[in-house]
Amino acid sequence: MKNKVLKQMLAFSLAVALVGGNSVATFAAEPTNGTESGANTQAATDATEATATFSVEKAKGYFSDFPDQDTSTQRNLQEQDYAITYFPAVVAREGYVWTGWKIIDQDGNSTNVGTEYAGAKTWMFTPKAGKVKVEATFDKTVTEKNATLVVKYVDENGQVGNLQKITRKGNEGEECTFNITDLNVPDGYELVIATWEKSVAYGNAEKVSVEVKKKEAKKADAVLRVHYVDENGTPLDGSQYIVSLTKNGTVGEKATFAATSFTAPEGYELVGDDITDVEVAYGKDKDVNVKVKVIKEEKEARDVIVNFNVAPEEGQFKDPAGAKVVTYTIKEDSADQFLVPKVEAKEGYEFTGWLVNGKEEGFWSADAKTFGITGLAHFPEGDDKGYIVVTAQFKKAEVAKRSVTINVAIDPEKGEFVGRDDKYATITYTDLDEFAEAPILLPEVKANDGYRLAGWTVEGRESIKLDANATSLGFAGLAHFNDGENVGYISVEPVFEEVKEEKAAVVNANVVVDSEKGEFEGYDGATKLENNNLQEANYALGFLPTVTAKEGYTWTGWEVTNKAGEVVYTLDTNTSSIMFPYGVEDDYTVTATFTKDETPVDPTEPTQPTEPAQPTQPTQPATPSTNNTVNNATNNTTDNKKVEKTAAKKAETKNENKKAPKTGDESMPIAYMLTLVGAAVAAIIVLIKRKRTI
Known part of the structure; x- marks a missing residue:
């Protein structure tokens, strides 16, 4: 004890020397035999004092200044502006690395700091009374090692190609799983199986054979994608102007697509004489541009439908007034200008212009008066009409700031x-x-x-x-x-x-015995032993008396019932204590159980009965319930198998006593010695006797 206190005093002196004379770092020591403060003084101190307790897990490390301790407390930190000004150094044990401290303030908030917090370092915490915890943190050291796998490729004739060595680096104690992507199969061969993997522990090297076979000649497609472009080299708009041509053949050879196989799309014709044959390897694809031009054709101008829309909750048409939608039908080649409908915004909104959706998206300002349609319309594929949708745009009016x-x-x-x-x-x-x-x-x-x-x-x-x-x-x-x-x-x-004070659940247990069947040893004929407030004993009935059975009875153990009359435990005579469910209020009755001794009766000597019927096999007695936990004073729990064996043996003995005495075959030789008349008389006697026995 003295050595421990001296070490703490040395640590305190070192802290003061490092921090300075104006700071205080107080380390808690073991209680001494001197005078201690009263309970009221201690409570007042706890309410105002700020402390910091340093702790370290001994399995992972120890304080270098006081290695025998796993905790160290600095007190009265309120006197140094609620600051920790000295951190003890920590030495990690083998297999661990000290990483710093986890600081938990009075409210449970935590912060992690590194190993630079050792010696004279300052950490400010919440300026109020309470306990601050400072826990040393560690990481496990990890050793990296190689996992090596040597692969030998074999076919039906033996090894093929060279050995392949594969190496991976990882943490000792873990495994590396090599899979099919790691294999480098020799040229001209392929794997026999579709999936493969092998696990090797880091730090180990293993060998494995992988079966391969020669590759067969493969067939594949050669694909040529023809992109039709205009005379300026610009691709035509639409997926129908990209055509794929395909040929199938042996991989390693090439397919030839003749220039004569290129045909212009409908409405176009090929341009120029520079179109040549194109070669594509089987298993590959290729792109080529082919120039075309439009075949000019006189067509009648198509109609364009222009629809002006207004969201009714935001605004309305003013001219033409009351209209829901304003529609124009105009020829696509018209160069005329048309009037833009007038709109007005509803309360809370402001009209900002028009959103135009046609061939492309556009915007007209709120001041637009007229419009034209040249190049604006969108013509859906296969439709002879074009469309332009013009939608009035609004924004919410500015409101006063709230x-x-x-x-x-x-x-x-x-x-x-x-x-x-x-x-x-x-x-x-x-x-x-x-x-x-x-x-x-x-x-x-x-x-x-x-x-x-x-x-x-x-x-x-x-x-x-x-x-x-x-x-x-x-x-x-x-x-x-x-x-x-x-x-x-x-x-x-x-x-x-x-805040309400919680009360413990009350448990009582009465131990009772039927005085006609037995009595408690050493209790002067008492038939009930009261055991109240077992919650004060951690819900345990720590002692059961020994029971002496009276003549004609055998003591078999105990039956425990709750207040509702339900059987919760069935115990044998070896049980000396009971642990009741923790925190569950109830009143229990522990009743001594007995069996009545059977008095054997001498059987009457049978007179030559016929073969008796075999008795029915007795039903195996039910196994006593052991769902609840019962503790013996010797820390031995009730052996269920032993109880089952004892019960079965008793049932068997009882069953044997009930069996009829064996007769029949033992008297058969006498029948052969009787005369015919004597046999008839004996048979009548046997029938009468058997009826009486049954």
């Missing part, structure tokens, strides 16, 4: 705001942006005696709840605005719960 006021109130009977001059006054935030992204900070709350902080209620446009750990409130879009007002309101209030 602000938010937040009131945070508290019930003074249940708690108070911490760090405020008036700890009960409502806190008000004003002139906040309605959709501000930055939250407000919730004030720190202290619950009065008998209460605890359970969370927060927030009332605005809707009601929401926050948990007790909430420190801020995001309020964007949450405020309630009365009609016609530009100031919205949010009410926030901490919710407290009353």
Whole structure:
């Protein structure tokens, strides 16, 4: 003990020397035999003192200054501005690396720091009383090793090609799985199987044989994609102007696509004499451009349908008034200009122009008065009409900027705001942006005696709840605005719960015996032993008395029933204690059980009966229930197999006693010695006797 205290004093002296004379680092030592503070003084100290306790798992490392300890506490940190100013050095054990500290503040918030926090280092924590935990952290050391696999390729004649060596690096203790993609099959061969894999532990080397076979000549397609382009080399618009030509043949050879196989699409003709044959290897594909030009043909101008639309909830046509849709039908080659309908926006909206959808998308301003259609229409494939859809565009009108006021109130009977001059006054935030992204900070709350902080209620446009750990409130879009007002309101209030003392579940157990069948040894004829408040004994009935059976009975054990009369345990005579369900309130009765001894009866000597019927095999007795846990004082649980054997043996003995005495075949020789008359008389006697026995 002295050595331990001396080590702690040395560590403390070192901390003071490193930190400086004005700082204090107090390390807790073992209690001494001197005078200690009273309970009230200690409670007051706990309520105001800030401490930091360093801990290290002994299996992973130890403090270099005091290796025999796994914890070290610095006290009175409130006297040095709530700061840890000295961190002990840690030495990792074999197989581990010290990585630093996990610092857990008084509220359970944790932060990890590195190994640079050793010696004179400062860490500031929340300036309030409480216990800060500082736990040493470690990583397991990992050793990298190679996993090597040597592959031999074989066919029906033996090895093919050279051995292949594959190496992967990984962590010792793990395995590397090589698969079919790692194999480098010799040229001219292919694998016999479609899937393959092999696992090798890192640090090991293994050999494996993989079966291969010679490749057969393969057939494949040669594909030539012909792209038709105009005279300027621009591809024609549409997938129908890309044509694929295909030939099948032996891989390694080439297919020839003759120039005469190229035909122009409908409405076009080939251009130039530079079209030549094209070769493509089987199993490959290729692209080629072929020039074409349009075959000119006189066509009648097609109609173009122009539809002007307005969303009725945002605006309406003013001219022509009352129209739902304004439609024009115009020839596609028309160069004329046409009037744009007039629209007006509804309240809360502003007209910004027209969105035009045709061959391409475009936009007309709100000031547009006339329009033309040259090159604007979209003609769907196979349709002789073109279409242009023009839709009026609106935006929401600007509205007056609104602000938010937040009131945070508290019930003074249940708690108070911490760090405020008036700890009960409502806190008000004003002139906040309605959709501000930055939250407000919730004030720190202290619950009065008998209460605890359970969370927060927030009332605005809707009601929401926050948990007790909430420190801020995001309020964007949450405020309630009365009609016609530009100031919205949010009410926030901490919710407290009353702290009620929990009571332990009460368990009682009465041990009883039927005085006509037996008695408790050493209890002067008592038939009931009361055992109350077993919750104070960790819900255990620690002792069962020995029972002496009276004449004519045998003590077999105990039956335990609950208050509802349900059998919860069936125990043998070896049981000396019972563990009841933890934390479940109930009243139990533990009843000594007995069996009545059978008195054997001498059987009457039978007189030559006929062969008796074999008795029915007795039913095997049910196995006693062992679903619940029962503890013996000697830490031995009831042996169910032993109970089953004992019960079965008793049932067998009882069954044997009930069997009729064996007769019949043993008296058969006498029948041959009797005369015919004597045999008849004997048969009559046997029949009468058998009827009486049955």
